[in-house]
Amino acid sequence: MTATPDAKPRGTRLPRMARRRQLLSAAQEVFVENGYHAAAMDEIAERAGVSKPVLYQHFPGKLELYLALLDLHVDDMVTRCHEALASTTDNKQRVQAAIGAFFDFVSSQGEAFRLVFESDLRNVAPVRQRMERSLRESAEAISQVIQEDTGCSSDEAHLLGVGLVGMAEVSARYWLSSHGSIPKEAATQLMARLAWRGISGFPRTG
Amino acid sequence: MTATPDAKPRGTRLPRMARRRQLLSAAQEVFVENGYHAAAMDEIAERAGVSKPVLYQHFPGKLELYLALLDLHVDDMVTRCHEALASTTDNKQRVQAAIGAFFDFVSSQGEAFRLVFESDLRNVAPVRQRMERSLRESAEAISQVIQEDTGCSSDEAHLLGVGLVGMAEVSARYWLSSHGSIPKEAATQLMARLAWRGISGFPRTG
DNA sequence: CGCCCATCCTACGCGCGGGTAACCAGGTCA
DNA sequence: TGACCTGGTTACCCGCGCGTAGGATGGGCG
Numbered sequence: 001m002t003a004t005p006d007a008k009p010r011g012t013r014l015p016r017m018a019r020r021r022q023l024l025s026a027a028q029e030v031f032v033e034n035g036y037h038a039a040a041m042d043e044i045a046e047r048a049g050v051s052k053p054v055l056y057q058h059f060p061g062k063l064e065l066y067l068a069l070l071d072l073h074v075d076d077m078v079t080r081c082h083e084a085l086a087s088t089t090d091n092k093q094r095v096q097a098a099i100g101a102f103f104d105f106v107s108s109q110g111e112a113f114r115l116v117f118e119s120d121l122r123n124v125a126p127v128r129q130r131m132e133r134s135l136r137e138s139a140e141a142i143s144q145v146i147q148e149d150t151g152c153s154s155d156e157a158h159l160l161g162v163g164l165v166g167m168a169e170v171s172a173r174y175w176l177s178s179h180g181s182i183p184k185e186a187a188t189q190l191m192a193r194l195a196w197r198g199i200s201g202f203p204r205t206g
Numbered sequence: 207m208t209a210t211p212d213a214k215p216r217g218t219r220l221p222r223m224a225r226r227r228q229l230l231s232a233a234q235e236v237f238v239e240n241g242y243h244a245a246a247m248d249e250i251a252e253r254a255g256v257s258k259p260v261l262y263q264h265f266p267g268k269l270e271l272y273l274a275l276l277d278l279h280v281d282d283m284v285t286r287c288h289e290a291l292a293s294t295t296d297n298k299q300r301v302q303a304a305i306g307a308f309f310d311f312v313s314s315q316g317e318a319f320r321l322v323f324e325s326d327l328r329n330v331a332p333v334r335q336r337m338e339r340s341l342r343e344s345a346e347a348i349s350q351v352i353q354e355d356t357g358c359s360s361d362e363a364h365l366l367g368v369g370l371v372g373m374a375e376v377s378a379r380y381w382l383s384s385h386g387s388i389p390k391e392a393a394t395q396l397m398a399r400l401a402w403r404g405i406s407g408f409p410r411t412g
Numbered sequence: 413c414g415c416c417c418a419t420c421c422t423a424c425g426c427g428c429g430g431g432t433a434a435c436c437a438g439g440t441c442a
Numbered sequence: 443t444g445a446c447c448t449g450g451t452t453a454c455c456c457g458c459g460c461g462t463a464g465g466a467t468g469g470g471c472g
């Protein structure tokens with residue numbers, strides 16, 4: 001339950017950077033479990049085995065703490081997407097890899113994807129910007145490839161990229177929530193096939 | 207700016223049901239603009255040209271007021287989706303109609319779609335249930351059609367349905383936010399083509 | 413005419429939670 | 443050994459915003 005497996009007995013003194021990492025870890029747990037609003041600074045401090053002022057010696061406020069975490073995971077998501085697209089030059093494989101990136105992302109880091117995809121606080125500008133950055137940069141990367149290989153306009157390619165990201169994101173979240181009804185590999189292949197061939201590409205029975 | 211165009215001079219007495227509708231309308235404005243948390247009951251009352259206790263004579267609390275609105279728009283979305291699928295028996299047309307339903311939904315009712323797709327309050331169970339209902343019932347309707355026409359298992363069809371809904375939802379929201387760079391008709395056709403033929407169905411330049 | 417009920421108002425209670433002031437402890441180094 | 447710096451603690455302040463108590467007002471009906 002504690003942030004780090006080592007159960008320090010509270011009262012342990014830690015070097016500054018180690019403490020900071022531990023606070024980020026505890027904060028991530030609480031923010032992911034409860035969302036921003038229902039998360040209390042008191043609880044984050046408590047979960048880190050520390051008192052509240054320590055938190056404020058590392059972060060100027062609740063929002064900044066949240067943003068630090070959000071940035072971390074937005075970067076993670078965008079990086080995964082870029083790496084997937086760079087992993088091959090075959091477009092069919094690219095689709096598979098990019099969709100796999102979303103499925104990997106949602107199943108990593110103890111549901112931290114909720115910060116990126118399901119944040120309460122969309123209304124607060126700096127948070128909204130970061131959530132949009134995740135969508136924009138993923139879609140942008142995809143639309144680059146689309147534009148290189150098709151006759152689409154920039155606007156059209158962007159919309160297609162956003163659509164594909166949306167498909168991947170929402171299906172990955174759904175897959176995770178229906179824990180185990182379909183193995184990850186099968187799910188990504190199914191969605192990759194949908195993205196590549198469309199819904200008309202599935203076998204007809206009648 | 208007021209909820210109803212008739213600018214009643216505050217102090218006007220209204221029959222119960224008329225007042226209720228007006229309060230819902232004012233609440234929708236405020237919740238959509240600010241989200242649940244940043245919305246103050248005082249402001250909702252004020253925007254309706256009424257004092258706070260009136261609000262509490264119609265709704266037991268802030269949450270219930272919010273849920274009443276949320277239910278309204280979740281029903282709206284689900285209905286649009288069902289009607290789109292029932293509007294034809296040609297599956298290609300069905301895809302077009304269903305995607306059109308999402309684009310119509312996001313451009314209706316003064317951005318009320320934000321309640322359904324972007325609610326802060328996902329963490330609160332009754333809200334989460336309603337947001338999931340919107341996704342589930344839309345995807346369910348689509349997966350019905352998929353199962354009838356393909357050899358997919360139920361689990362696979364559901365995942366495909368969710369993916370298509372995600373594609374439509376996210377792209378519709380993006381299209382709305384990029385106000386006017388692509389006309390609605392063109393955008394829906396583009397996304398319908400993506401859903402039907404897949405990304406491989408777009409013309410190659412090289 | 414005067415009773416009554418529905419509608420609406422002003423003014424307040426109060427809990428919750430972010431942020432802070434003021435103080436303690438223990439290791440290091442001149 | 444004692445000054446000092448780093449890291450930690452307890453106990454508090456206070457603003458915000460939901461929800462309410464108690465009172466005014468005005469139209470219909472006996």
